[in-house]
Amino acid sequence: MSLPPEKASELKQLIHQQLSKMDVHGRIREILAETIREELAPDQQHLSTEDLIKALRRRGIIDDVMKELNFVTDSVEQELPSSPKQPICFDRQSTLKKTNIDPTRRYLYLQVLGGKAFLEHLQEPEPLPGQVCSTFTLCLHYRNQRFRSKPVPCACEPDFHDGFLLEVHRESLGDGTRMADSTTMLSISDPIHMVLIKTDIFGETTLVASYFLEWRSVLGSENGVTSLTVELMGVGTESKVSVGILNIKLEMYPPLNQTLSQEVVNTQLALERQKTAEKERLFLVYAKQWWREYLQIRPSHNSRLVKIFAQDENGINRPVCSYVKPLRAGRLLDTPRQAARFVNVLGYERAPVIGGGGKQEQWCTLLAFLCRSKGDCEDHANLLCSLLLGYGLEAFVCVGTKAKGVPHAWVMTCGTDGTITFWESLTGHRYIHKPANPDEPPVAEQPKPLYPYRTIGCVFNHQMFLGNCQPSDAVETCVFDLNDESKWKPMSEEAIKSVCAPGATTSLPPFPPLCASTIDASVTSNDIEMQLRLLVSEHRKDLGLTTVWEDQLSYLLSPALASYEFERTTSISAGNEEFQDAIRRAVPDGHTFKGFPIHFVYRNARRAFATCLRSPFCEEIICCRGDQVRLAVRVRVFTYPESACAVWIMFACKYRSVL
DSSP states (O other): OOOOHHHHHHHHHHHHHHHHHTTHHHHHHHHHHHHHHHHOOTTOOOOOHHHHHHHHHHTTHHHHHHHHHTOOOSOOOOOOTTSOOOOOEEOSOSSOOOOSOOTTSOEEEEEEEEEEOOGGGTTOOOOOTTOOOOEEEEEEEETTEEEEOOOEEOOSSOOOEEEEEEESSOGGGTOOSSOOOHHHHHTOOOOEEEEEEEEOTTSOEEEEEEEEEOOGGGGGSGGGEEEEEEEEEOOGGGTTSEEEEEEEEEEEESOOSSOOOHHHHHHHHHHHHHHHHHHHHHHHHHHHHHHHHHHHHOGGGGGSOOOSEEEOTTSOEEEGGGGOOOOOOTTSOOSHHHHHHHHHHSEEOOOOOSSSSSOOOOOOOHHHHHHHTEEOHHHHHHHHHHHHHHTTOOEEEEEEEOGGGOEEEEEEEEOTTSOEEEEOTTTOOEEEEOOOOTTSOTTSOOOOOOSOOOEEEEEEOSSOEEEEOSSOOBGGGOOOOTTOTTTEEEOOHHHHHHHHSTTSOTTSOOOOOOOOOOOOHHHHHHHHHHHHHHHHHHHHHHTTOOOOBOHHHHHHTHHHHHHHHHHHHHSOOOSHHHHHHHHHHHSOTTEEEEEEEEEESSOOHHHHHHHHHTSHHHHHHHTOOSEEEEEEEEEEEEEOGGGOEEEEEEEEEEEEOOO
């Protein structure tokens, strides 16, 4: 493998420094003198290179040098942004362990050395060994790299002790091949996004805090090492309340040859903040002017859901266009419909509200949404729109209402032939929009819409924002010719780009790549199935019934579950004929077969069983009485990125019909 001249010279310099540190030259001179004294015959005039290398190898010098240099022999593949590499985590040692790192790249070693003042957990008792307890997990994202800490028990002073090796300088991001110096790194404004997640004993996740760490203070620290105390604030309505403090240590690797003065670092950060504030101020002035013009078209526009800004989990108002960006899933998702299915299996949860007063608005940043694996309809719509844009579709997030005037967000794609398709991000359903003609006489039969949407106020993506200025905002009569300014009032694309384009402002949260699932589908399916068998047996025992399982019948249910998931993903039904034929063969004459499939997006067997019992059809199968009753249950877990999963369960029974 050939190296560029600059990289080769840097590598030579590193090797030279290491050899000098080990005093290899002095040891070679000693061995050379000793070899000449012992082995050189009087008639020989010189010692060959081979003789010298043999002598060095015999005394272990070459082996010592190779061990100290610790060359990386594995080939390192070029990382793609959509396929983040596995985090390199370290234990409680402050020094870096030997690992496969490139000595010509710049790294930031971030250590989390415990937490304190998590006062909500002040009364938490110490967990007993082996006891299941609530845990904290810290998730990090920096320049397309994702990291996750080991879970630690929730406590007033959680025992975080993790290290993360962040690559500051990356060729895949166009940083070039030279090792970055302090000045170059000062211009890298990407923050480290830290998200703290709490997982309770039932596996339910809660977003505790979301924090953007400015790491560049380390560039002005002595020896490129600094310690920080980070105060984490709450989310949503608690964004002004402290939830705890993390102790963090930052260390540049390799150590910086030359550090900057703290004054230079502070000046750079102040200039960036000033530039960002000015861009945001100008956009706010423009947005106010645009809104005044929009209201002058028709007074009723004041009641339409035209959402220009939205609050994130930290209570910061950001333009809605900044929540969307073309997102490529690499090899984790193959089709737009599969992407829709992935978004659909992420959990739905409205932002929590303390007390009454209606819905609390909270649009999460993508990292917070993915780490928590659940969010509101706006979070789902933003992610689905980003993925569809990544697949090259013209996609927009729509903001409007459903039945009874409930605010809602969904996704729309515009085909090259003018076809308008609505994508419901919470269910994965797709609807073709055929507008009704309001000018036709009442007698004329209008197509009845299948979609649940009633009104639409605006549509947006990462480059465009359009307000609906048609006489009626009813979805069924809307014409989605977005180029017609008499129907859709656009915002200036330049104004949107000034605050929403990548790198436009330092306050813009970077988009993380998706991570592959860590769930073993087969093992998880088997575990849930075994738990359900035990729960069914116990339930029937309480009713005074015996339970006989038939493994073959359970196995025959697998094709049906696979068919159901395939239909959810592609909207195409397949394989049902073979399943029905197999069941007919497995059920003897005079016997009755009953089956009940159900779908979940969580892996809690007890919770799923309780839900199944609430269905009279399922309860009838589980509590079946009769002659020669045989029960069957089959579980199939389908995994998606971010460890999201679709869990299909089918209960079945066959018994002899007795009249």
